[in-house]
Amino acid sequence: MFTLFHHPFCPHSRFIRLIAGEYGLDLKLVEERSWERREAFLLLNAAGTTPVLVDEEQPPIPGAAIIAEYVDEAYGAGMGPKRLMPETLPERVEVRRLMAWFNEKFFEEVSHPLVTERIYKRFMSEENGGGAPSADVMRAAKANVRYHLAYIGWLAQTRNFLAGDRLTYADLAAAAHLSAIDYLGDVPWSEDDAAKAWYARVKSRPSFRPLLSEWLAGVPASRTYVDLDF
Amino acid sequence: MFTLFHHPFCPHSRFIRLIAGEYGLDLKLVEERSWERREAFLLLNAAGTTPVLVDEEQPPIPGAAIIAEYVDEAYGAGMGPKRLMPETLPERVEVRRLMAWFNEKFFEEVSHPLVTERIYKRFMSEENGGGAPSADVMRAAKANVRYHLAYIGWLAQTRNFLAGDRLTYADLAAAAHLSAIDYLGDVPWSEDDAAKAWYARVKSRPSFRPLLSEWLAGVPASRTYVDLDF
Numbered sequence: 001m002f003t004l005f006h007h008p009f010c011p012h013s014r015f016i017r018l019i020a021g022e023y024g025l026d027l028k029l030v031e032e033r034s035w036e037r038r039e040a041f042l043l044l045n046a047a048g049t050t051p052v053l054v055d056e057e058q059p060p061i062p063g064a065a066i067i068a069e070y071v072d073e074a075y076g077a078g079m080g081p082k083r084l085m086p087e088t089l090p091e092r093v094e095v096r097r098l099m100a101w102f103n104e105k106f107f108e109e110v111s112h113p114l115v116t117e118r119i120y121k122r123f124m125s126e127e128n129g130g131g132a133p134s135a136d137v138m139r140a141a142k143a144n145v146r147y148h149l150a151y152i153g154w155l156a157q158t159r160n161f162l163a164g165d166r167l168t169y170a171d172l173a174a175a176a177h178l179s180a181i182d183y184l185g186d187v188p189w190s191e192d193d194a195a196k197a198w199y200a201r202v203k204s205r206p207s208f209r210p211l212l213s214e215w216l217a218g219v220p221a222s223r224t225y226v227d228l229d230f
Numbered sequence: 231m232f233t234l235f236h237h238p239f240c241p242h243s244r245f246i247r248l249i250a251g252e253y254g255l256d257l258k259l260v261e262e263r264s265w266e267r268r269e270a271f272l273l274l275n276a277a278g279t280t281p282v283l284v285d286e287e288q289p290p291i292p293g294a295a296i297i298a299e300y301v302d303e304a305y306g307a308g309m310g311p312k313r314l315m316p317e318t319l320p321e322r323v324e325v326r327r328l329m330a331w332f333n334e335k336f337f338e339e340v341s342h343p344l345v346t347e348r349i350y351k352r353f354m355s356e357e358n359g360g361g362a363p364s365a366d367v368m369r370a371a372k373a374n375v376r377y378h379l380a381y382i383g384w385l386a387q388t389r390n391f392l393a394g395d396r397l398t399y400a401d402l403a404a405a406a407h408l409s410a411i412d413y414l415g416d417v418p419w420s421e422d423d424a425a426k427a428w429y430a431r432v433k434s435r436p437s438f439r440p441l442l443s444e445w446l447a448g449v450p451a452s453r454t455y456v457d458l459d460f
Contacts, residue, residue, distance in 0.1 A: 046381075047335055059320050065295070066326045073319055089303055090289050096296045104334075105277055151276075 005032040005041065005052040008214050009119045009183070011111045012064035012103060013051040015176035019071055019169070021207025023079060035120065035128045064103050068169050084169045095163045098155075098170035102177050106148050111177040113141040118184050119219065142186060152199075153192035162198070175202040179211055185222030189230065196230075204228050235262040235271060235282040238444050239349045239413070241341045242294035242333060243281040245406035249301055249399070251437025253309060265350065265358045294333050295326075298399050314399045325393045328385075328400035332407050336378050341407040343371040348414050349449065372416060379418065383425035392428070405432040409441055415452030419460065426460075434458050 002020070004027045006013030020027045032041055034050050045052045045062035053061045053070070061070050072085040086092055117133035124130030152174060155162045163170035178199060181187055189196045202208065212226050224230035232250070234257045236243030250257045262271055264280050275282045275292035283291045285304070291297050302315040316322055347363035354360030382404060385392045393400035408429060411417055419426045432438065442456050454460035 047331065059323065061323050062327055063330055066323060066330060069299075069326060070319065070323055073322065089300065092303065093289065093291050093296060093300055096299060097292055100293055100296065101277065 001026055001028060001056060003028045003030060003054040005030050005044065005054075006050050007032060007034065008216065009115050009180050010034075010050045011107060011115065011177040011180045012049075014179055014211055015064050015103070015169075015173050016051050016053060016067050017210065018172040018176055018207050019068060019084060021210065022082065022084060022167075022172070022205070023071065023075060025071070025075070033123060035124050064173070065099060068099065072169075081166075084167065084172065086164065086166070086168060091164060095168045095170050098163050099173045102170075102173040106174070106177050109144040110141050110148060111180050113137045114181045114184060114186055117141075119216070122218070145181065145186065146188060146191060149188065149192045149195050153195035156194045156198035167202075171198075171202050172207075175199060175208070179203070179208075183216075183221045183225050184219075185224075189224065200228065200230070231256055231258060231286060233258045233260060233284040235260045235274065235284075236280050237262060237264065237350075238446065239345050239410050240264075240280045241337060241345065241407040241410045242279075244409055244441055245294050245333070245399075245403050246281050246283060246297050247441065248402040248406055248437050249298060249314060251440065252312065252314060252397075252402070252435070253301065253305060255301070255305070263353060265354050294403070295329060298329065302399075311396075314397065314402065316394065316396070316398060321394060325398045325400050328393050329403045332400075332403040336404070336407050339374040340371050340378060341410050343367045344411045344414060344416055347371075349446070352448070375411065375416065376418060376421060379422045379425050382428065383422035386424045386428035397432075401428075401432050402437075405429060405438070409433070409438075413446075413451045413455050414449075415454075419454065430458065430460065 002025055004013065004016060004020070006017070006029055008031065017027065019025075032038070032050050032052075034041070034048055037048055041052075042048055044054070044060040047062060049063065051064060051067060053067045055061065055070075055074070061067050072083070076083045076085055085095055117138050121130050121133055152162065159165070161167050161171050162174055178187055189199075203212075215221055232255055234243065234246060234250070236247070236259055238261065247257065249255075262268070262280050264271070264278055267278055271282075272278055274284070274290040277292060279293065281294060281297065283297045283300070285291065285300075291300050302313070306313045306315055315325055347368050351360050351363055382392065389395070391397050391401050392404055408417055419429075433442075445451055
């Protein structure tokens, strides 16, 4: 049994939930509002960020990339063809490159600003940075999402999945970040058919269902969020 | 033979140079000014950032963390007791946690702003963001370095090296980022004796020598930069 300290709209937490879903790992979810800097949470992760995975009898594992490496080292080899990290060195480089692309670059340029402005700020006190969303920040992030979508579309046209022939961490990272802003209706799907078709495939996987069924009171999901034929 | 696209003051590039030094890997260095967004470099790494390692006959490997994992997978096991990644799962989590702490958090809060303001801006054209350094940005980064130094000191008092008994990637990542700003005289060493003693040990390693001997025309190194008994 694993415990995941997460937030429903934290894209990195969604990535770990998708991995757990694919591997059939049982997660107990604990919602953490990282901006409150809860003392007991800072003891689990001095950086104060979600997600943190606690695997029984092991020290806590902080951060999406580190959790992904841990899960691969602890459970990957036993997953056979369902393993989400490939085995050859060049393929592993490509999966890690794309994981970092979405977990770092897409996060910084798109998903973090949009989720912060539109979701987190509702829950933050004024001293934690709460308040009205910044139109400037949202406009910049919405401009950035377009070039990322084109990049996803280009990869999806070149390959079966983003990093190669098979589903890997790269697809789940990309889909996790997209899903958080798709809830908000901030993905211009009509601009890239290949990206849309790839996302429809990933979104149809059973591992995605728990994400699609969680709605936030007061913030309805976009028209296309749950629809598998959006 | 490896080729490393780097910048002498890019802390992530310094990290990879230290790893190569420890492992005796022969690096050909190519200086890249990433802000110029050279087209041939963007083909090596679409993210446009240094470092990028090219290992013969392999696709290019972009980014410090990804290069470190690659080098461990390709060469680590053959290094015996000199291996910079431990073998047990909890120890690997701790090394990766601290690598990320320095390569991401320390970079964002300290080394990136200081190196950008004080070094990169000298070489940037105005349209690339060049110009006079921002006093506000430097003040904030210099305030941040103090809590990081205290954290290093706390780790160094608890353990022989930052992540445990032996030298690991965690020490080299921390030392790489510190070295870039130590050149500029921006590390308040007198504030933490344990951190200073740990850094003196790491800085005395032969792998550090090439970094200490490179000076930048017009920007002299701080009084303590080269001194092993600073």
